[in-house]
Amino acid sequence: MIRPVTADRWDDLVTLFGPRGACAGCWCMYFRQSRSENERKSGAGNRRALRRLVVGGAEPGLLAYVDGVPAGWMALAPREEYTLLSRSRILQPVDEKPVWSVVCFFVARAHRGRGLTVAMLRKAGAYARRRGARRLEGYPVEAFKGKMPDTFAYYGLAAAFRQAGFQEVARRSATRPIMRLELK
Numbered sequence: 001m002i003r004p005v006t007a008d009r010w011d012d013l014v015t016l017f018g019p020r021g022a023c024a025g026c027w028c029m030y031f032r033q034s035r036s037e038n039e040r041k042s043g044a045g046n047r048r049a050l051r052r053l054v055v056g057g058a059e060p061g062l063l064a065y066v067d068g069v070p071a072g073w074m075a076l077a078p079r080e081e082y083t084l085l086s087r088s089r090i091l092q093p094v095d096e097k098p099v100w101s102v103v104c105f106f107v108a109r110a111h112r113g114r115g116l117t118v119a120m121l122r123k124a125g126a127y128a129r130r131r132g133a134r135r136l137e138g139y140p141v142e143a144f145k146g147k148m149p150d151t152f153a154y155y156g157l158a159a160a161f162r163q164a165g166f167q168e169v170a171r172r173s174a175t176r177p178i179m180r181l182e183l184k
Helices: 007-018 037-041 043-055 118-128 151-155 156-162
Strands: 002-004 061-066 069-078 100-107 135-138 165-172 177-182
Touching: 002 118, 007 043, 007 061, 007 069, 037 118, 061 118, 069 118, 100 118, 100 151, 118 135, 118 156, 156 177
Parallel strands: 100 135
Antiparallel strands: 002 061, 061 069, 069 100, 135 177, 165 177
């Protein structure tokens, strides 16, 4: 089961993210604010900022459940909500077409390597389309030779995006394709 994060699912997100806020106190606010703001708010401040979004009615991502337990998270929203993307040299817009962006994943250790990311990406297309999106973009990493440390996989892996039907539309770095799914 994959559902939008809403106020009534906030506690499930907290359970999934744990006391460290998923990745070093980020609480998935990294792309929504400046780097200095993210560092200043790391931990409790970022948690409060994400909670304000959710309680305010925003649905900043999708939460995946396995056997009723929160197992995975994916952040997605219209690209303009992620201010950090506009400051990235390699993640500049490909064209003038409006897109929704998938910027982050967090999958509980026990559920990694089982296709949960691909399932969330497939659900993301339908979710974004119902909200008026015509295309969904992601900025994954291309897997290195051998196993990639989990720490670097929060952008998602290019192979998972390909499995979910995304096509590469640009590459300004050897390891960072920009991938897009046209939503019909």
